[in-house]
Amino acid sequence: MRILHLLESGGLYGAERVVLNLSDAMRAAGRFEPVIGCIVQRPGEPSALYDEARRLGFAAEKVLLRNLLLAVDVPQEARRLRGLGIDLIHSHGYKATVYGSFLRALWPVPITATCHLWFMRPGTPAKMKAMVALELRFYRRFRTVVAVSGEIRQVLVHAGVREDRVRVIPNGIPLDPPLLPAAERERLRASLGVGPEGFLVLNAGRLTAQKDQATLLRAVGGLPATGRPVTCLVAGEGELRESLQSQIVAGGWGDRVRLLGFPRRRAGAAAGGRCVRAAVARRRHADDPAGDGRRRHAHRGHAGGRYPHAGPGRRHGPGRAARRPGRAGRGAAAVARRARTGRPPGRRRPRRGASRAFQ
Structure with a gap:
């Protein structure tokens, strides 16, 4: 069974890693053949997910679905993907769900979806609100929708998706890479200014409201000064970096909380x-x-x-x-x-x- 994992990707982040992990499990099972479909806005557009999928030996396709040229692109991509022998579309994200449903209208293939994240905050652009409204409408017609947490499941049910059609499959992280040797771990801790007696908390992810690093910072900042020293390091970038840094300064937590950003390569x-x-x-x-x-x-x-x-x-x-x-x-x-x-x-x-x- 050939399954197209369809998503729009801005880099190798959480959802992309989950898709690659799922594809690896499918390949290992031997019953499924995953195909990574990366939505792009122009021919030849680079895609980190596409490159990583090809590096790992997965079939991968760049799916050209331009926002302003859907009337042209949807029929062309529907014909092309039909020729690839796809048996199921598995969409990840609101744009993949909406555009995948458009493809399905011209190409009778089953479709399902995984909802990795649902967060609508004040000030969300009208275009995104419209896309999410369409996403919800399509979800109500799907036989099965997967939520990666119980909280997201409740949001979907509250929004009108039938409760018996929503399944919860928690995100998983492969732990195949071996742990670093003790000497290397100590060297890294020392380079980050963390002594051997300290308790180190590392958070890696985009600095966005969905990840809620602010709660983690408050928790670490509220720990008593006595006892084992605790250091929290946050690796990642995002629109909330300045807000989080201001929170650290206002709380006086600079000695125990730091934002690392992305590693700067020596370009x-x-x-x-x-x-x-x-x-x-x-x-x-x-x-x-x-x-x-x-x-x-x-x-x-x-x-x-x-x-x-x-x-x-x-x-x-x-x-x-x-x-x-x-x-x-x-x-x-x-x-x-x-x-x-x-x-x-x-x-x-x-x-x-x-x-x-x-x-």
Whole structure:
């Protein structure tokens, strides 16, 4: 039985890992053949999930379903996927559920869904509200909907999905990788400033309201100062980083709670070259090696801050400076020439005038 796991992915996060784990279990069972279907908005769009699925030996497809061209893309993809011999669509997320239901209207194939997360906060965009309303309408017609927690199940039932059609399958994390040797663990703890006597709590995930790191921070911050020292490290990025950092400062918890962010790879000058080459090619951003999609420049061997795109009304920016090097100073002109010729910038610190190219 060939099962298409359909989802829109912004990186390798929780839902993506669950899908890969589920696909691995299906393959091991021998009765199912998983296919990872990654919804993309343009041909050739990169997808970390697609690349990881292929690396792990899974069949993977990029499914072109553009938001404004569904009338064109849905019939084409329905015909293409039918030719792949798909026996079941398993959607993950509101967009995959809605678009998968559109595909099914032109291609009679069973469909089911897993609801990984349900969180509508004040200020949610009207487009997302409309998509979630459609998602709920389709869920009411599905024979089975899977929720990854009892809380999500209650939300679905309260929203009108029949109780006997909702199944709970908790998320699972594979523990196949061996634990680090004791010496390596102690080295890592020391590099993070945690002594051998300390109790270390690590939270890894996007900094969003759904993950509720704020409650964890309050719990750790409220522990008594006496007894075994407790340190909480939060690894990840998200829209709540500033809010969480303010919470740490306001509570005076800086000695026991830290936000690590994403690990910064030593991209060096090559990252700056990618950014400038993207600007010369009039692309709005360069691929970010840290994986979070933010526009960056390089400074002295590290990935640095964001850079603005030179758009309408902007006098400065890497794109304009690189395309008009004569107006940006000799240093910026040299950077632009390297970008055009494909030569990576040197390891030396750029001259003063070059900074204009990265403002």
